[in-house]
Amino acid sequence: MKKLWLVLCGLSVVYHANLAADDFDYDAFVKAYYQAQVATQQPDATKDDLEHYLSFLTEDVGNQHFPNAPDDSRQPDGKAQMRKGMTHYLGGHTEYKAELMSYEVGYNAVVIKHKFSARGKRADGSEFSYAKTALDVLELEAGKVAVMRRYSK
Numbered sequence: 001m002k003k004l005w006l007v008l009c010g011l012s013v014v015y016h017a018n019l020a021a022d023d024f025d026y027d028a029f030v031k032a033y034y035q036a037q038v039a040t041q042q043p044d045a046t047k048d049d050l051e052h053y054l055s056f057l058t059e060d061v062g063n064q065h066f067p068n069a070p071d072d073s074r075q076p077d078g079k080a081q082m083r084k085g086m087t088h089y090l091g092g093h094t095e096y097k098a099e100l101m102s103y104e105v106g107y108n109a110v111v112i113k114h115k116f117s118a119r120g121k122r123a124d125g126s127e128f129s130y131a132k133t134a135l136d137v138l139e140l141e142a143g144k145v146a147v148m149r150r151y152s153k
Helices: 002-022 026-039 047-054 078-089
Strands: 057-065 093-106 109-121 127-141 144-152
Touching (some): 026 047, 026 109, 047 078, 057 078
Antiparallel strands (some): 093 109, 109 127, 127 144
């Protein structure tokens, strides 16, 4: 009887977990995530913008962004590492434009195709500019980004 009770409890937990996953609003998530990401790149981006973006990530987020971050391993301080790296460049653009081209969702995954362009100044005073089209692949866990991979031209 105890075994039957444990099996029924286990099935109930799995059912409710799957039901919660089915109720996840991927469309709202993608739009909010993308807006938060774009806000961190604006010339007037603040630490509050950065913290809002980071709120979409797990603490141990893995980040693969070629060529600078080729490893997508999740680290216990993954979010802290992203905070440190993004803070260094916060407000570095003098101009930033972005466009969400399309996105697809799957079970605990999102693929975002977007294009963006930027101009700015480096700490040494030299100028930069770039324009890219990127494909971001996000793996979600409990409604947050656990692993992100960026592929761009």
